[in-house]
Amino acid sequence: MLPVRALSTLRQSLSRTSLRMLATSSAFAKHAAILSELGLKPTGNKGLFDGQWGGSGPVQTAVSPVTNETIAEVSTATIDELKVAIAKAKKAQEEWRLVPAPRRGEIVRQIRERLEKHKHALGSLVSLEVGKIYAEGVGEIQEYIDICDFATGLSRALNGSVIPSERPGHFMMEQYNPLGVVGIISAFNFPAAVAGWNVALALITGNATIWKPAPSTPLISVAISKIIQDVLEENNLPGALHTMVCGGADVGEYLAKSSDINLVSFTGSTEVGRKVGTIVQNRFGKLLLELGGNxxxxxxxxxxxxxxxxxxxxxxxxxxxxxxxxxxxxxxxxxxxxxxxxxxxxxxxxxxxxxxxxxxxxxxxxxxxxxxxxxxxxxxxxxxxxxxxxxxxxxxxxxxxxxxxxxxxxxxxxxxxxxxxxxxxxxxxxxxxxxxxxxxxxxxxxxxxxxxxxxxxxxxxxxxxxxxxxxxxxxxxxxxxxxxIGGAFGGEKETGGGRESGSDSWKQYCRRQTATINFSGALPLAQGIKFE
Known part of the structure; x- marks a missing residue:
């Protein structure tokens, strides 16, 4: 057991902290300032962004784990609203996929600059909402910034390969094209960084994203989506390229079931991941799982x-x-x-x-x-x-x-x-x-x-x-x-087998194609087969 004197000191420290949180106006003023800088309010925050803000579903409440008191409230989206959002994302992606990859990287770079500007407020919000210490909260936003840096550079290096053809007068290559719409279901413990890993790589590879945050951490998702919205608007791009939708299990289940979601990236427990994986695999969708780790x-x-x-x-x-x-x-x-x-x-x-x-x-x-x-x-x-x-x-x-x-x-x-x-x-x-x-x-x-x-x-x-x-x-x-950031993140067995962030994780957000081009004027078949 913990030594009595040390335990007493910890409890006294905790008691003093809780009293300050509850009794001093300065603490509340600080929290209000964090929300204000990020465009958030105690009530009335919209939990759906698909080019415009909305959400008419039930309210989700962000609760401080320090006091179990409400920080702020956010509306959620209904399934009908989610269907509309998916349709908007598909349409936006049809335009985005034709934008050259380096230009897509430039948009991600601008998102990075805006995140940097508000890093400390965003990090503080992570601490408020999740319960992480301030250094870890800011560190999480730094992860989002770092993956944007990585993705920006990667946008000029999305390389395929040239493969020697066995047939004369033929050219063979392997290349990668966008999937379409990427659904991201993130967990409470990394409410910003894990979404960032997916958003940055999905965008530079030419996809649109639909992000469903954990029900207990809606505020950081609204704050980050406001930042991304501003960047997209300033570049005359459709806001639906990055859709954020707050909701419960029904929203996550619909994302998993929808054939319009080309890749589902799920971070959470092995128990829920098994259910999500079964749903997505039944429709032959692509799947990226980041589950438990003992x-x-x-x-x-x-x-x-x-x-x-x-x-x-x-x-x-x-x-x-x-x-x-x-x-x-x-x-x-x-x-x-x-x-x-x-x-x-x-x-x-x-x-x-x-x-x-x-x-x-x-x-x-x-x-x-x-x-x-x-x-x-x-x-x-x-x-x-x-x-x-x-x-x-x-x-x-x-x-x-x-x-x-x-x-x-x-x-x-x-x-x-x-x-x-x-x-x-x-x-x-x-x-x-x-x-x-x-x-x-x-x-x-x-x-x-x-x-x-x-x-x-x-x-x-x-x-x-x-x-x-x-x-x-x-x-x-x-x-x-x-x-x-530079290494692929993920694990084996019941951890799900997914890989996110660095290395060649970007390939998961693409259709892999082997293309053979015949410029010979003849029709030799592979393996020496003659069919005449």
């Missing part, structure tokens, strides 16, 4: 322990454990297990919990009360399955959704360890060697991110080789989270 760090006996402790702290506690790349399992070599745990427990005791916009806070609240219940049930399951709580393990009293970041000691084969729970709970287990660590890393159903801490080069190549980690992201001496 990520692990292995610390080998030869690791730099100071480096590994710092990495584990950020990987397990950052975003209050609500990243898909959060470290949830920690496998420690038996020779360094005890001293490593001692260091990590001390590091946890120094984590300040509280209002994510307050300086010095490293761990904000969970996003919802439901997440708090998941936390409590996981703690109970750990104890029931023979595990021990080494630090944390408690819900912090107050109006917000605050819990103590927790370390458990538990068998790697315990049932609770096999499942991802989106809370700051780190399960620690002892291993005899790297081979056992790799076995434990690979035995879960998810396959997103993984890390090994070692200073032995032979271990590095074992870990990254065919008998190593089976995840889509395989790191060495860095944590499981904090992926860079």
């Amino acid at each position: 990520n692990a760090i292995i610390v080998n006996e030869d690791a730099d322990l100071e480096l590994a402790v710092r990495a584990c702290l950020f990987a397990a506690v950052g975003t209050a454990g609500q990243r898909c790349t959060t470290t949830r399992r920690l496998f420690l070599h038996e020779k360094i297990h005890d001293q490593f745990v001692e260091r990590l427990v001390k590091a946890y005791a120094q984590v300040k919990i509280g209002d994510p916009l307050e300086e010095g806070v490293l761990c904000g609240p969970l996003h919802t009360k439901v997440a708090v219940e998941h936390y409590k049930k996981t703690i109970e399951a750990v104890k029931a399955q023979g595990g021990k709580i080494l630090v944390g393990g408690n819900v912090i009293p107050g109006p917000g959704n605050f819990v103590e970041p927790t370390i458990t000691s538990i068998d790697a084969n315990a049932a609770i360890v096999q499942h991802e729970v989106f809370v700051p709970i780190l399960h620690v287990s002892k291993i005899k060697n790297l081979e056992e660590g790799i076995k434990f890393n690979n035995q879960v159903a998810q396959g997103l991110s993984s890390s090994l801490f070692t200073q032995d080069i032979s271990n590095v190549f074992k870990w990254t080789g065919p008998a190593g980690s089976d995840c889509g992201i395989v790191n060495v001496n860095i944590p499981t989270n904090g992926a860079e």
Whole structure:
């Protein structure tokens, strides 16, 4: 359990923060200023943009996870309004696909400049709405900016290939053309960045986008869509190139079912992703899934322990454990297990919990009360399955959704360890060697991110080789989270197999074509076949 004095300090800090949030007009004024800069109001915000603002469906409420009080309200779209929006997006895309790719990149560059101008307000809004600390909120907007930079450069390098033809007088090439309309269903924990990965690449490859944000984070989607709207209008382009539609499960289901949506990019839980995937595959639509991640760090006996402790702290506690790349399992070599745990427990005791916009806070609240219940049930399951709580393990009293970041000691084969729970709970287990660590890393159903801490080069190549980690992201001496823009992001198994952001992820937003051109005047057939 957390030392009494440290826990008392954390609770006092949280209490002071909550009182300031509720009792001082300066906090409310700051929040109002953030909304005002981004063109938002406490009520009356429209949750549909398809070239014009609308939405006559039920109201969605953005709630502060710090106090569980309403930040602002946003209307949603009806299914009939969504149908109209899809038709507008299709029409806009027919014009957009004929625009040269470098020109499309210039539009994305302008979106990037506008995001940069409002970066701090947007980052603050992410903190308000999600509960991330300010540095992570701004960092998320920086991700959107960075992918716009990447996409702008890529717009001049959407290269195909020339393939030698086996027939004389023939030319063969492979090229990529736009798909059409890309549907983006994003999750609460990265309400801006993941949408940005898709929007930037979809636009430069000649597609229109329809973005459905998570119901609990509508404000950041409205704010970003206003920015994109301004850029499109200034360039005399149809606003429906980037459609934003707030709504519930019915809106997401219609996007998945509609044959007018050429690619569905879904980020969320494996459970919901399985349903979305089945719907899209039944109509032979294209699919990009970014689902759960039960990520692990292995610390080998030869690791730099100071480096590994710092990495584990950020990987397990950052975003209050609500990243898909959060470290949830920690496998420690038996020779360094005890001293490593001692260091990590001390590091946890120094984590300040509280209002994510307050300086010095490293761990904000969970996003919802439901997440708090998941936390409590996981703690109970750990104890029931023979595990021990080494630090944390408690819900912090107050109006917000605050819990103590927790370390458990538990068998790697315990049932609770096999499942991802989106809370700051780190399960620690002892291993005899790297081979056992790799076995434990690979035995879960998810396959997103993984890390090994070692200073032995032979271990590095074992870990990254065919008998190593089976995840889509395989790191060495860095944590499981904090992926860079330039590399493709995504995972295997129940993580969905999708890839977003860097590398050649742009190809998923295109029709791949092999074109053979006969300029010979004759008709030789492939494989030497004669048909005369």
